[in-house]
Amino acid sequence: MQTLAILLLFSAFLLTRVNRLTSAVHILLVQSAMVAAVCAIEGTGSMHMLVAAILTVVIKAGLIPYALLRVVRQLRHEREVNPIIGPNASSVAAAAIIVMIYAIVDRTLPSVVSWDAVAASLALVFIGLMLIITRRQAILQIVGLITMENGLYLLGLSTTHGLPLIIELGIFFDVLVAVSVLVILTYRLKKSFQSTDTSILKKLKG
Amino acid sequence: MRDLICIALALPLAAGIITMFFKQKSAIKTVNIFFSLCTSSVLLWLISRIAIEGPFKSGWFYVDALSAILLLVVAILSLTATLFSASYMERELAEEKIKFSALKRYYALLQLFIFTMIGVLVVENLGLMWVGVEATTLASTLLVAFYFNRSALEAAWKYVMVCNVGILFALLGTILLYYTQVAAGSPEEDALSWTALQVISGQLDPMLVKLAFSFILIGYGTKAGIAPMHTWLPDAHSQAPSPISGLLSGALLSCALYAIIRNLVVLQAAVDSAFIHSALLVFGLLSVAIAVPFILIQHDLKRLLAYSSVEHMGIVTVGLGIGTHLALYGAILHILNHAVVKSLLFNLVGFISQQYGSKQIMRIRGLFSVMPTIGTMFMLAILAIVGTPPFSIFLSKFTIVMAAFEAGSPLLGLGLLLLLAGVFAGMLFYTTRMVFGVAPKRLVRMKIGISAMTAGILSIIWIVATGVYLPSGLEQLLDQAATIAMGGR
Numbered sequence: 001m002q003t004l005a006i007l008l009l010f011s012a013f014l015l016t017r018v019n020r021l022t023s024a025v026h027i028l029l030v031q032s033a034m035v036a037a038v039c040a041i042e043g044t045g046s047m048h049m050l051v052a053a054i055l056t057v058v059i060k061a062g063l064i065p066y067a068l069l070r071v072v073r074q075l076r077h078e079r080e081v082n083p084i085i086g087p088n089a090s091s092v093a094a095a096a097i098i099v100m101i102y103a104i105v106d107r108t109l110p111s112v113v114s115w116d117a118v119a120a121s122l123a124l125v126f127i128g129l130m131l132i133i134t135r136r137q138a139i140l141q142i143v144g145l146i147t148m149e150n151g152l153y154l155l156g157l158s159t160t161h162g163l164p165l166i167i168e169l170g171i172f173f174d175v176l177v178a179v180s181v182l183v184i185l186t187y188r189l190k191k192s193f194q195s196t197d198t199s200i201l202k203k204l205k206g
Numbered sequence: 207m208r209d210l211i212c213i214a215l216a217l218p219l220a221a222g223i224i225t226m227f228f229k230q231k232s233a234i235k236t237v238n239i240f241f242s243l244c245t246s247s248v249l250l251w252l253i254s255r256i257a258i259e260g261p262f263k264s265g266w267f268y269v270d271a272l273s274a275i276l277l278l279v280v281a282i283l284s285l286t287a288t289l290f291s292a293s294y295m296e297r298e299l300a301e302e303k304i305k306f307s308a309l310k311r312y313y314a315l316l317q318l319f320i321f322t323m324i325g326v327l328v329v330e331n332l333g334l335m336w337v338g339v340e341a342t343t344l345a346s347t348l349l350v351a352f353y354f355n356r357s358a359l360e361a362a363w364k365y366v367m368v369c370n371v372g373i374l375f376a377l378l379g380t381i382l383l384y385y386t387q388v389a390a391g392s393p394e395e396d397a398l399s400w401t402a403l404q405v406i407s408g409q410l411d412p413m414l415v416k417l418a419f420s421f422i423l424i425g426y427g428t429k430a431g432i433a434p435m436h437t438w439l440p441d442a443h444s445q446a447p448s449p450i451s452g453l454l455s456g457a458l459l460s461c462a463l464y465a466i467i468r469n470l471v472v473l474q475a476a477v478d479s480a481f482i483h484s485a486l487l488v489f490g491l492l493s494v495a496i497a498v499p500f501i502l503i504q505h506d507l508k509r510l511l512a513y514s515s516v517e518h519m520g521i522v523t524v525g526l527g528i529g530t531h532l533a534l535y536g537a538i539l540h541i542l543n544h545a546v547v548k549s550l551l552f553n554l555v556g557f558i559s560q561q562y563g564s565k566q567i568m569r570i571r572g573l574f575s576v577m578p579t580i581g582t583m584f585m586l587a588i589l590a591i592v593g594t595p596p597f598s599i600f601l602s603k604f605t606i607v608m609a610a611f612e613a614g615s616p617l618l619g620l621g622l623l624l625l626l627a628g629v630f631a632g633m634l635f636y637t638t639r640m641v642f643g644v645a646p647k648r649l650v651r652m653k654i655g656i657s658a659m660t661a662g663i664l665s666i667i668w669i670v671a672t673g674v675y676l677p678s679g680l681e682q683l684l685d686q687a688a689t690i691a692m693g694g695r
Contacts, residue, residue, distance in 0.1 A: 159385040
């Protein structure tokens with residue numbers, strides 16, 4: 001469990017360093033697979049957890065990376081060239097987020113069972129948020145969004161053994177649809193602007 | 207009632223699927239109007255049953271007076287939106303702004319959007335409600351991006367990104383709330399059910415509940431267009447096709463507010479309500495204040511209306527923040543009134559911008575002489591939205607301001623009135639310039655379809671009638687809804 005938490009944090013940390021879109025999607029795939037592993041280990045023997053773990057593998061480590069990789073293949077020359085905060089600074093920021101969250105969780109929730117998992121999941125949420133804010137490539141923003149979602153899923157898992165199954169199914173479905181919508185928009189961005197760098201989206205003001 | 211709820215959910219879904227199989231545009235139009243008429247009738251029937259029989263719970267479904275008011279909003283708006291869409295889209299097709307395949311996509315997504323909004327309003331679970339609110343974002347994103355031109359794509363990207371991040375924070379808050387519920391020893395089958403949460407609210411850990419409240423308010427507040435999380439709103443509202451802007455502003459923002467109210471009912475019983483109320487007041491006043499300068503200096507007609515939506519969401523939030531029965535009554539009535547008036551305005555602006563070929567306020571002159579009926583309706587609706595009597599919005603604004611004075615915060619009431627005066631000045635200044643004056647030459651006058659005219663006239667009648675006289679059934683529902691929002695039954 002502890003090893004997995006550390007590996008998850010490491011994956012988020014790596015995401016702050018990449019500027020190639022393919023690598024980012026590959027890291028995301030591994031990260032989602034690890035979330036599924038946590039799910040399977042936490043809930044050995046429980047039907048609910050088994051379903052959730054399988055769905056995580058199929059949707060988050062299967063369909064979503066597949067869809068993203070298909071778009072990325074068409075964006076051959078796209079890469080993160082000019083992030084708002086560079087890789088070095090964002091790695092430091094990610095480290096700061098991790099330390100801060102460990103300190104806060106230590107202070108406020110000392111009695112939670114899977115203490116490491118809670119801290120790791122919150123760190124994933126906020127590192128994902130940082131990626132969305134500081135990256136300009138559409139694909140990297142999507143990766144940040146899924147990272148946030150992975151973090152939240154892990155939080156539910158580690159605090160309460162997951163939300164009720166029907167709600168989780170709904171969330172899985174929403175995530176899948178969200179990614180399809182975002183992929184469609186990314187295609188269109190490439191078609192209309194010849195670029196998926198979202199910093200060109202600044203016409204609407206006032 | 208369970209059957210009614212299921213039918214109300216099934217009808218828009220069926221309409222969306224059937225639309226995909228038609229090959230004539232007139233058939234698509236007729237089918238969609240027919241199905242929307244059916245959906246609205248079923249919803250109205252459901253609402254009247256709620257009014258007579260009281261709250262109803264079965265499995266995951268739950269409806270009461272509060273959901274009834276919001277269902278009324280969706281019932282009215284989905285019907286007017288389809289009626290207006292018929293004329294609006296006909297014109298877009300005739301001018302070759304869109305292709306036939308786009309028309310199918312439009313109606314299918316519109317029905318899906320209506321389905322998701324009804325879904326939010328009939329579930330009895332904070333988790334499922336979250337799923338529903340997220341689904342509304344996803345269904346409407348492709349409608350915002352409908353024209354797929356550069357500005358529409360920009361608006362849609364900002365919309366989906368900002369709202370998704372916001373809604374994930376709401377999920378974080380919901381998970382925290384669930385954690386406190388489990389910690390309080392609630393069984394798993396009651397998970398996130400608000401009726402169950404209300405019963406044990408005293409045993410929830412207040413510190414964590416406060417934390418959950420902050421995330422939930424930021425999350426759903428983003429969706430409701432409350433400042434400072436409103437940045438997506440003017441872009442999305444101005445770029446979407448006009449009937450969709452009307453639905454976004456009238457129905458979607460209302461559904462997000464509904465989600466906030468449902469959470470509040472649980473949360474304000476668990477912690478001291480002063481904390482929650484002051485947070486709501488700050489966000490509400492900020493929304494009204496931020497909208498004022500953008501309304502005073504504005505060049506785009508649809509953005510003008512969009513900022514007015516931010517202002518109105520602020521007014522409702524202030525009403526929720528005051529927290530007395532009177533204020534909540536005013537706030538819920540205001541949700542209903544704003545929805546009808548604002549969607550009518552957006553729909554009318556759809557025709558105005560088609561007629562003048564522009565949304566720029568500068569380009570629009572002499573509305574009264576170019577399109578007398580639409581111009582008159584537009585003027586009346588603007589007078590209604592800024593809160594002049596005898597229109598319905600005057601009543602609800604007045605109620606909220608009065609509640610502020612009655613609750614012993616005259617400064618709040620005065621501040622709100624001052625800001626509203628600013629909005630009043632800005633809106634009327636631009637409207638008089640558009641409505642009067644000499645029309646530009648060489649305008650080809652366009653004919654407005656009969657369906658749009660019917661919808662427009664019916665909306666105007668509703669606005670005036672409910673401003674003068676609230677039917678006793680509706681008043682009772684509003685009263686019960688306010689009691690529910692206070693934490694009662």
